[in-house]
Amino acid sequence: MGLSERTIANEVVSKCFFWRAPDTRSRIHFFPTAGTAGGHYPVACSLRLFGKGLKDRSVELEGGRVSQPDGLRIEDAFPDLPSDISGPVGLEVGLKVSQGRLNLLGSEVFIESSSAQMNMVYNGAPFRVVRRGDGDSVRVESLASKRTGVVAVQGGQTASLIIINTGLDSAKPKLTMFREEREDSVQLGTIGPLTVFEFPLHELLMQGAQKHQIQSTEVQIAPVCCSLSEDIAQLEFYVLYRDANSKTPCFVNVL
């Protein structure tokens, strides 16, 4: 990144995913907000969809305004979305206003997926600033080389890590789990550009995670850390919890 680059807080992105299954419908809800600034300025909202077996595609949504929540069904935004795809599908949400003094970092996005068996809504990753170079190069502002969080699984649940790469390069993140006296690291493989990758955590968690009795329910709890030797900013990490029997997703949180 050169010195000529500038940080633009009036252009932000959030990296999310939605759950795709034949009987599942998903909806995106977004709220462009500019902190304490008033005024319903027009907002350009873009959705970029990507994932395994999918052609990278984008749509621009019209009519967005600062401080006005809005939403739509993802199937309406992408009517040609193949129906035979199952699993997590990547979605990058971009917001942009032409007023350079407005800061959209406080904007929010929710993703909702529902079917007869599931009813899941989660808060997407915080919006990150887009940094723009002299040419057309665009990067997302880097935060840190690692993300640390907690996985807590109770009986009848499983957990997996969802990794989203919206960058132009492949990435090889490492997952480290900590136990009382030792730590175990595993390479999560190569995450190609514009892909969503799901890594099961359940077996790793079973091996020596802390066990706690919370309100008579046994919960296995472990700290997890995802790190990358290169720039981690093109990646986003979520923990997805599922019902162990039906494999139906229950809830999601950002790592």
Place this chain on the structure above:
Amino acid sequence: MCWHERGFWSEIEKLQRFNSLQGMEATGITSHFWIASSECFSSALLVVAEDVGEKASRALVSCSVCDVDGVPVQEFQVEYPAREVGVIELQPFLSALKMRDGLAHGHLIVRTNEGFRHFCRYQLGEQSAMVPTPRLNRGREMSFMPLLLGSHREHLLVLVNDSEAESQVVLRIMYGTRSPEWTVQIPPNGSRMVSIEKELLPTFDDSSWKKGVVQGYLRVSPRGSGAISSAIIERVESIEGDNEMYRWIGV
């Protein structure tokens, strides 16, 4: 096993003599969580060091519980090995919470040194949710949450005033072409729980939301010098009315 069950009480009592909660705030990080004590809702606090692998020593967590009116009813400190996740089941600390809005609930203030993350794990009926430090809205900063309005659903809005000043919160619900607005007053460090379908919408001259399922949005914006965090607990009844499911919607 939780810390209070491991016989940490004597250690907690000793630690209470050290750093006052206010003293830690100057150098540490603070999170504010809504908490409740009931058969349906329970909560546990989870704390993890960001550089968990490099921490060899012990970590200190200071907590203060305030009731709905913002009155501190319990303060405690817990120490745990910093290479682990600090897990504090909150139920034993919530017995002094007052009943209001049909539930004993309040506000948990968590303080640690820099370099730690705080989570609250809620058990909502049979569902659970893991919530990181809630976002604070100050001044006229706004938050939003999606709502699916309908006769088989109820949305319980939980609001926490994370400041020492009384705060007014403006709630605007947007659905169809309608956008009614209400104002809720929350005392310093206090909390409120508001049923959108039972307390707010019946005071507005429209019942179209009861027919079918209507997509709406709630916009929350504080006024004055307070700082507010908010979330929604959605309760969905089965069509037969014999079962209900909860989910957490929050930032």
